[in-house]
Amino acid sequence: MKWKILPKKSEVLLEQLLINRGILDKENFFNPKIIDYEKDLQIPGIAKAQKRILQAIKNNELIIVYGDYDVDGICGCAILYKALTSLGAKVLPYIPHREKEGYGLSKFGLEFAKDSGASVVITVDNGIVAVDQAEFAKEIGLDLIITDHHVPGKQKPDAYEIVHSLKMCGAAVAWCFVRDLIKKDLSKDLLQFVALATVCDLMPLLYLNRAFVFEGLKILNNTNNLGLQSLIDESGITLGSIGSYEIGHILGPRINAMGRLEHAIDSLRLLCTKDPAKAKRLSKLLSDTNLERQKQTADALDEARMQVDKKNNIHVLINKNWNQGIIGLVAGRISDEFNRPAVAIYLGEEISKGSARSINGVNIVEVIRKHADILIDVGGHPGAAGFSILSKHIEVFKKRLQDHVIDLPETEKVLEIDAEVEIKKITKKLVSELQRFEPFGFGNPRPVFTTRGMQISDLRTVGSGKHLKGRVSGVDFIAFGMGELASILQNGQLVDLAYTPEIDHYNGSEKLQFKIKDIKFV
Numbered sequence: 001m002k003w004k005i006l007p008k009k010s011e012v013l014l015e016q017l018l019i020n021r022g023i024l025d026k027e028n029f030f031n032p033k034i035i036d037y038e039k040d041l042q043i044p045g046i047a048k049a050q051k052r053i054l055q056a057i058k059n060n061e062l063i064i065v066y067g068d069y070d071v072d073g074i075c076g077c078a079i080l081y082k083a084l085t086s087l088g089a090k091v092l093p094y095i096p097h098r099e100k101e102g103y104g105l106s107k108f109g110l111e112f113a114k115d116s117g118a119s120v121v122i123t124v125d126n127g128i129v130a131v132d133q134a135e136f137a138k139e140i141g142l143d144l145i146i147t148d149h150h151v152p153g154k155q156k157p158d159a160y161e162i163v164h165s166l167k168m169c170g171a172a173v174a175w176c177f178v179r180d181l182i183k184k185d186l187s188k189d190l191l192q193f194v195a196l197a198t199v200c201d202l203m204p205l206l207y208l209n210r211a212f213v214f215e216g217l218k219i220l221n222n223t224n225n226l227g228l229q230s231l232i233d234e235s236g237i238t239l240g241s242i243g244s245y246e247i248g249h250i251l252g253p254r255i256n257a258m259g260r261l262e263h264a265i266d267s268l269r270l271l272c273t274k275d276p277a278k279a280k281r282l283s284k285l286l287s288d289t290n291l292e293r294q295k296q297t298a299d300a301l302d303e304a305r306m307q308v309d310k311k312n313n314i315h316v317l318i319n320k321n322w323n324q325g326i327i328g329l330v331a332g333r334i335s336d337e338f339n340r341p342a343v344a345i346y347l348g349e350e351i352s353k354g355s356a357r358s359i360n361g362v363n364i365v366e367v368i369r370k371h372a373d374i375l376i377d378v379g380g381h382p383g384a385a386g387f388s389i390l391s392k393h394i395e396v397f398k399k400r401l402q403d404h405v406i407d408l409p410e411t412e413k414v415l416e417i418d419a420e421v422e423i424k425k426i427t428k429k430l431v432s433e434l435q436r437f438e439p440f441g442f443g444n445p446r447p448v449f450t451t452r453g454m455q456i457s458d459l460r461t462v463g464s465g466k467h468l469k470g471r472v473s474g475v476d477f478i479a480f481g482m483g484e485l486a487s488i489l490q491n492g493q494l495v496d497l498a499y500t501p502e503i504d505h506y507n508g509s510e511k512l513q514f515k516i517k518d519i520k521f522v
Contacts, residue, residue, distance in 0.1 A: 001415040001518050003498060005450065008419065014433060016419050017447055021206070030436050032211035034191075040208050041176045045163040049145045050181060052120065052160060057089045062118040066109060067095045067268070068125040068170070069259025071200035071252050075193035076124035076147070076171035078271040083178035086186055092116060093272075095264045099324050102353065103386055104379065105130040114140045120160075122147060125170025128162070129153045129379045147173045150379055151365055171197035172212055192220040192228070193271070199244050200252035202383070204443030213244060213439040220247075227270035230279035231255075234287050244439035254283075257290035260325025297326045297333075300344075304330050308338060314367075315340055316398040320347040328355035328384070335359060339413045341367070343401065348391055351376065356385045371400050415518055417498055418447045423454065423473045426501050428512050434501070448517055450498045461486045472497065472514070476504070479516035494522040 010016045023029045028036065056063055063084060067077030077093050084091045094109060101108055104126040110133060113121050120143045127134075127146035134157030137144040143160040149170045156162065163177050172194050179187045195216025203209045221240050223229060228251075232239055235250050242251075258267045270282040304317045315334055322330065327344035335342040335357040341364050345354040358364035365385040368378050374397055376388035389397055426449065440446045454472040461483045462469050468479040468486055477499065479485070489495070497519060504513035 002412045003417055003450065003518070003520070004414050005417045005420055013419060013421065013425065013430070014436075017434075017437065020418050021444055023206075029206075029210070032207075032214045034208070034211045034215055037208040037211060040165070040167050041179070043163050043165045043173065043176050045161045046177055049122075049147075049161040049163055049177060052143060052145065053084065053087075053089070053122075053181070056120050057084075057087055060090060061120060062090045062092060062116060064113040064116065064118045064121045065091055065093045066105060066113070066121050066123045066126070067093060067264075068103065069095055069098050069264035070125070071255045072170045072197040073125040074255060074259070074264055074267045074271065075197040076169075076174040077268055079171055079174045079190045079193050080122060080124060080178060081268075081272060082190060083182045083186065086182055092118065093265075093268055095259070095268060097263055098259055102388060104377075105133040107133060107136050110137050110140065110142060113142060119143060120145065124174050125149065127157065127159070128164055129157075129377070131155050131157050133157070134159045147177055149173050151381060153369075153379075167208060168212065169194075169197045169201040169203050169209075171201075172209075189219060189224075191216040192223055192225070195220055196247055196251065196255070199247040199439070199441055200256070202442045205244065205439050205441035206443045210439065210444065213441070217242065217244075217439060225271065226276055226279040227273050227282065230276070230283040231270065231286065234280075234283040244441045248441065253293070254286040254290045257286055257293045260293050260329075261289055261296070261323060293326060296323055297329050300326055300330050301333055304334055304344065305337075308334065310338065312402050313340060314401050314404065315342040316345070316401055317342065318345045318347050318352075318394060318398070322346045324353050327353065328357065328386070331355050332357040332384075343368075345389075345394065347394065350391055352389050352391045352394055354387045354389060356380070356387075358383050358385075367401070367404060370404070371397060415498055416445075416448065417450050419449055421449045421451060423451050423475075426451075426475075426512070426514075428503060428510070431501050431503050431512065446500045448498055448500055450496060452496045453494050453522055454497050455492060455494055456489060457491050459486055459489055459491055468516075475512050475514055477514040477516050479519065482516065482519070485519065489519075496520040496522060 006020050009019045065077050065080045067073040081091055081093050096109055105123055122145045124147055126148055128148040128150050134144055145161050146159045147163045149165055149168060163173060165173050175190055175194050195213045198209050198212050205213055221242050237246050237250055255267045258264045266282055273279050300322050303319055307317045308315050324346045327346055331342040331344040339359060341358040341362050343354055343356040345352050356364045363382040365380040368385050368387055374393040378387035380386055434447055457471050459470040465483045468482045470477055498517040499514040502513055502515055503510050
């Protein structure tokens with residue numbers, strides 16, 4: 001990778017990290033409080049929507065909470081279900097099936113709501129581009145309240161009310177909607193679901209979103225939720241030590257897995273159950289399904305890489321055998337590996353489904369929307385988008401995207417490095433101080449340092465040769481995915497290392513370890 005070492009602005013390493021992240025208010029960053037963002041929480045439309053909900057409760061009307069099949073939609077659905085039932089509302093949660101219904105609000109789902117006897121439908125994490133569906137809801141006599149955070153289209157739906165913000169995830173919008181209707185203890189408890197969704201939906205972990213995760217993690221690490229307790233136990237992590245990494249890489253993928261391969265309603269059931277036996281059974285189901293998802297993703301990635309032409313500015317990958325639930329993961333991995341926007345498409349007989357992931361500087365949802373004339377629907381964010389298309393238009397769509405003039409950065413991937421440091425400054429005490437920067441995530445990455453002229457020793461591979469381990473200056477290091485370097489590097493060789501320092505907890509002991517990001521030969 002190409003290294004970009006950020007300009008040195010301070011002799012104090014922690015101050016340098018704050019400068020690199022554009023943090024001007026240290027107190028706000030290290031002790032973020034949701035209450036400091038009250039203006040952002042007062043989303044337009046809440047008052048009218050709340051009034052309709054209270055009317056529905058008074059009249060004993062059935063409310064459908066219409067979620068989505070990812071972590072954000074599931075957590076948002078759980079928030080509204082728990083909040084509204086606490087008020088005595090009749091609530092029925094509904095999550096569409098990915099393959100049978102596709103993303104977002106559908107006429108099928110609205111007909112289900114009507115047939116169930118509902119008079120109010122509240123969307124979570126979807127609906128802001130559902131113009132035709134909103135019209136259909138009016139036609140069949142449903143009051144539609146849209147809560148969403150996705151990028152709106154040119155025309156907004158004609159709904160009963162819209163509660164929409166681009167500043168937070170869908171679950172957070174749902175929380176803002178109900179937070180002052182319910183008891184304070186419940187409002188606070190529901191922040192654990194906001195934290196899960198904020199991390200998993202890759203919201204920038206700064207300002208309001210950082211406050212959501214910071215406060216939500218406190219609840220999550222002491223959770224009384226039976227489903228989360230069981231999932232945490234099944235996942236092999238320790239309650240009390242959960243951070244953004246555990247959410248994003250361990251808990252989140254398990255919650256997501258059901259919606260990718262089966263039906264996400266089981267993930268919602270896990271979050272809402274009050275039965276310990278059911279919680280245990282469902283957490284096992286989620287974990288087993290995630291293992292299958294990992295296998296299918298690995299196989300699909302091998303097939304996708306064979307389609308990549310490095311000359312293209314955007315990689316459009318098509319396969320009729322891919323599961324629709326993993327195409328977003330395939331697009332994301334290909335985009336990351338080749339530093340180019342990528343689109344993965346499941347090729348259906350008549351209708352195909354696509355998922356796109358992008359890189360900094362390319363608004364992928366806008367790129368795809370330029371071809372709306374041959375698309376059935378499209379929605380998403382600047383960094384990720386999903387769409388449906390008639391299969392007969394796939395080749396035209398692919399050619400258009402590849403011919404599309406995109407101002408792209410150079411092909412070589414850039415590794416941003418916070419500071420060049422002497423090895424003696426990297427201590428366990430420093431790593432402990434770096435924990436103050438948690439929660440890490442999008443917008444607030446784990447610090448990366450570089451040290452020049454390091455002598456390596458004790459080189460060996462682990463993980464069937466996939467990973468490289470060794471020592472530098474008396475400190476162990478692990479380089480994931482760099483096992484092939486074992487045949488090139490030699491003990492005693494001098495290298496420049498880019499790394500993240502961490503504490504390795506093993507057999508009750510704590511020792512300093514470097515997680516290598518890149519190695520350059522001197």
